[in-house]
Amino acid sequence: MDTAPSLTDGAPSLTAAAIEREEAHAAHNYHPLPIVVESGEGAWVTSVDGRRYLDCLAAYSAVNFGHSNPDLLDAARAQLGRITLTSRAFHNDQLGPFVESLAALAGKDMVLPMNTGAEAVESGIKVARAWGYRVKGVADGMANIIVADGNFHGRTISIVSFSDDPSARDGFGPFTPGFRSVPYGDAAALEAAIDENTVAVLLEPIQGEAGIIVPPESYLPAVREVCTAKNVLMIADEIQSGLGRTGSTFACDRVGVVPDLYLLGKALGGGIVPVSAVVGNADILGVLRPGEHGSTFGGNPLAAAVGSAVVALLETGDFQRLADARGALLAARLTALIGHGVVAVRTAGLWAGIDIDPALASGREVCERLMERGVLAKDTHGSTIRLAPPLVVSAADLDWAVDQLAAVLRDVSAA
Structure with missing residues (x-):
């Protein structure tokens, strides 16, 4: 069971080169975090530099069933032929x-x-x-x-x-x-x-x-x-x-x-x-x-x-039950952060909106710091961040992700 990202020294130039090519030739209608993903499995993705990240966005819920879900890949491969x-x-x-x-x-x-x-x-x-x-x-x-x-x-x-x-x-x-x-x-x-x-x-x-x-x-x-x-x-x-x-x-x-x-x-x-x-x-x-x-x-x-x-x-109802159970854990952990850099939390299943104290940091800044710790999330409307991990995420991984958020909040509070 993964509870932390595995890191390699990697070559930062791989990320920089990929971002430079994209920025030069793709319309600037997005402002992505500076990470270049090359593969994924379950709730985790790996960058071109070999670092693993817990995906807590799931492509805005498009990857509810996890990256490289074997049942879905089998269906796609069979039809491709x-x-x-x-x-x-x-x-x-x-x-x-x-x-x-x-x-x-x-x-x-x-x-x-x-x-x-x-x-x-x-x-x-x-x-x-x-x-x-x-x-x-x-x-x-x-x-x-x-x-x-x-x-x-x-x-x-x-x-x-x-x-x-x-x-x-x-x-x-x-x-x-x-x-x-x-x-x-x-x-x-x-x-x-x-x-x-x-x-x-x-x-x-x-x-x-x-x-x-x-x-x-x-x-x-x-x-x-x-x-x-x-x-x-x-x-x-x-x-x-x-x-x-x-x-x-x-x-x-x-x-x-x-x-x-x-x-x-x-x-x-x-x-x-x-x-x-x-x-x-x-x-x-x-x-x-x-x-x-x-x-x-x-x-x-x-x-x-x-x-x-x-x-x-x-x-089967299995994924709905997973979201319900994991969502209860996520809600409890996030609610405990209110008053410790978090102003408010809203959850529904495995979907959470977290209002960061704007006096401490913007949502973008928190997401950048989370990325450095191996967690991918997305900001919205200034000081709010969203979490929406794939429904296959483990309880241990969720715990670890909230631990990283707590550490980021401690860091910005001390700065």
């Missing part, structure tokens, strides 16, 4: 089993397969508008959708149109109309914003990019009740929170809520290929007609084969 892409102009033998199993996992009957999370969100918006015009009877061009302050659903033009994050929005207008934002966690404000032209409410059950913001337990049930009463679709963006991360298959399960549409992605591709989906019932997804929406790669045989293997892993 057969066929990888046909387009949706033809049927393929992998798509049917995939969408059938995913629909069953979600308790729905239909799936719209896409590739990225942002595509799933855009697709959900289109479906909601089409449903509003064709089923609810909203006048053409008048549909509106309610969203929440602090949301993160992606970075396409339509999505940043209803973002309040300046870094995602400023300088990219003009924006797409048809969205209204209300305070997250406030069901009364949401209800007040709904009018006769409202077709959907689009929410993250737990806001990830905002810092793992967990709403009051009564919030999602109240939203579900309002949407039902007002004949408005409830759309749950479970791209980060779904597929085991929070200790349940979906974050909505934590409070017994079933939305009209699930938006899924990230972990659905097992960390191997991009796979996303809109999942719902035929009375909603059935509004789409041939030619109105599509994707060359959406539902491709390779993605479907990997997606089926992901669903099979989730059907």
Whole structure:
């Protein structure tokens, strides 16, 4: 069992050379930590310099089942030797089993397969508008959708149109109309914003990019009740929170809520290929007609084969139970740091938002110091860091990671 990173002297020039090449030729839309990863297994990755790091980000939950998961790699390898892409102009033998199993996992009957999370969100918006015009009877061009302050659903033009994050929005207008934002966690404000032209409410059950913001337990049930009463679709963006991360298959399960549409992605591709989906019932997804929406790669045989293997892993419930048990340990350890450099902690399964005392250090500075100690994490919104290790992480590794955070906080407090 690994409880600390194994270090080698390595050659720093390998890291420097790789970073220099990337910085010279890749658009600067990210600001990565100065580490160059070349391999990974389970919850650990290894850099080009031979140093091992505990991955506490899991590619924003895309690697929920661990790096190089053997079941997922086997499924991908088997399909690679057969066929990888046909387009949706033809049927393929992998798509049917995939969408059938995913629909069953979600308790729905239909799936719209896409590739990225942002595509799933855009697709959900289109479906909601089409449903509003064709089923609810909203006048053409008048549909509106309610969203929440602090949301993160992606970075396409339509999505940043209803973002309040300046870094995602400023300088990219003009924006797409048809969205209204209300305070997250406030069901009364949401209800007040709904009018006769409202077709959907689009929410993250737990806001990830905002810092793992967990709403009051009564919030999602109240939203579900309002949407039902007002004949408005409830759309749950479970791209980060779904597929085991929070200790349940979906974050909505934590409070017994079933939305009209699930938006899924990230972990659905097992960390191997991009796979996303809109999942719902035929009375909603059935509004789409041939030619109105599509994707060359959406539902491709390779993605479907990997997606089926992901669903099979989730059907056992083992990963959900791991996230629940390990999450309780993580929550207890992190809560003990409050008052010792930590201002607040929010957790849901193996997902944690940790507010660092801004007088001590920024979130970026803490993540840089954690990296030096062999732990990879990600900052957000100034002084907040996020932890989201693969669900296969061991209890001993989690303990060790929190020990490193405690040591970093002692260091910055003494500085």
